[in-house]
Amino acid sequence: MSAILETLPELNSDYTVTPQQTAAYNRDGHILLRGLANHSEVDAYLPLIAESLEKHRKERRALAERGTYHKAFIQVGNLWELDENVKRFVMARRFAKAAADLMGVDGVRIYHDQALFKEPGGGHTPWHQDQFYWPIDSDKTITMWMALDDTPVERGPMVFASGVHGKGPLANIGIGDVSADVYTKLAKDNNWSLATYELNAGDATFHNGWTPHKAPGNSSSKVRPAMTVIYMADGVRVSEPMNDAQPIDMARWFPSRKPGDLADTELNPLVYKK
Template identity: 30%
Template sequence: MDGEDVNPHLGVATARGEASDVTAAWDGDNEQWWDWYMSLADNVEGASEPLVAVDAPDSGPLPGDTEIVAELAEPYVVPSTAVAAFAADGFVRLPGVVSPGAAEVLRRRLIALLDRGGSGSGLRSREMMWREDPLVRAAVLSPRVGGISAALLDVDALRLYHDSALCKEPGAGRTPWHHDAHHFPLASHDVISMWMPLQAVPAAMGPLAFARGMDAWRQVDDLAFDKYGTSYDRRVAETFRAAGVEVCDEPFALGDVSFHSTLCFHTAGANRSTRSRMVLGATYYADGVRIVDHPTMVSGDWQLFVPDTAPGEPAASAHNPLLELAGR
């Protein structure tokens, strides 16, 4: 699609202008946004290879919702080495944040929610589930996750931006290279995202991959974004390779949860396995953060997540509750 000023997922307003012009507000719904964004990933490598068989995990006896809520209310001791790694690298992966049984129950719950509706293009997604399902609410707003996020950001109060179910189906392609500072209309770098896989994620399933270094974004800061095609995704990958930026794409064991800064460049591989890759994601920010003065189309339908709030105002709507922070 490179070189063509078209993209079937763009509306009239967002399709106008140069490829790098994202100043228009998004003029579709969030499902359409995901279809557009996934179309920007380069998916040439490995696309024709057969899928790798992956067995369903044996999670043992499944806990009830009350047990899961109690588990996620307990503090998680974040080692000082993890705090230092997050500050230096822009991301960290922590083991044993969620138990196998809790992961499987949450996986089944997210599948049920996605079956009620969600975006396509091989990546089924849904946001704001915390407002309709008590268990998802307990997980997304859990004191354990809140405490970890606050410790890594070194802040005393956090609000929720939004949750997300991200189900990458077998054969679905890559997620393009990006950093969340380009996405979220939040005027701060005190923003952190959680990526909680609800099964182990072997290499074939497309684990989240990070460009190591909190300042790695500077290597690609002058690259022109391409809202029509895949050139930006390819150029980011090429630039990182040329600059010797390390890409960390190790598999996730069951129970591993990663946290990344809004400045951290990341991508996720294609799911070349026979099993869907389900992830519970959520983004949090320090209390007091404001909406940027000029949100763009890259922020999608951001007013769904921060309603009744104008650009420049504090992001503190009823959809952005404060978290209880275990251990803080």
């Protein structure tokens, strides 16, 4: 074990998710859990996640040279495969148990993780539904989005449409300028109720795979560092791709699996089981 890994907080202790919070998550499709990590835990992991993101990021263009999607954040997926220190954060039992409790399931596996750092002056995150990309035969999917620094509105916390996740796919479209327009119209025509949360470092939102969400740009002078972990219930299966994006996710996150197979490859470790 490396010298750093030995000293990192284990993040294994329980966080109590109340029945009221579970009910609110299932009603709204999103929730904020305050203090899921404490300040010393965030302080230990933030520099490691930031360093790993900087090392592995592919996007090196100036903001002005990028399109809408690449202006929204610097992104690296599955840091847990690349960095043993960040792996401890991604595999944390505490976070996985909270995800399982909110979904009301007895076990969860990792789908993948993403570090998402919105730079100062970074653009808005267009409206989208995550599960458009995911070849998973279940709606028991959830993303934890943890703020690694305080995230007031001007730094770009997410905005969620409440209570529409149960409708499943609302538009057969991935994230970008077109999805921004399409979902803005859906929000207006259907009078969606929108919710946003100002987060402190260590607070985390959880949202369902079908919850439409977006984020404003970062108009502050500080980066908005966030780490996400996407979980799926243990026992879900790989689904038939429903668009051109899903075969890419299937090959990347479910190597050698086909529709109908259990979503339980070596890239999908069981991180919590009751």
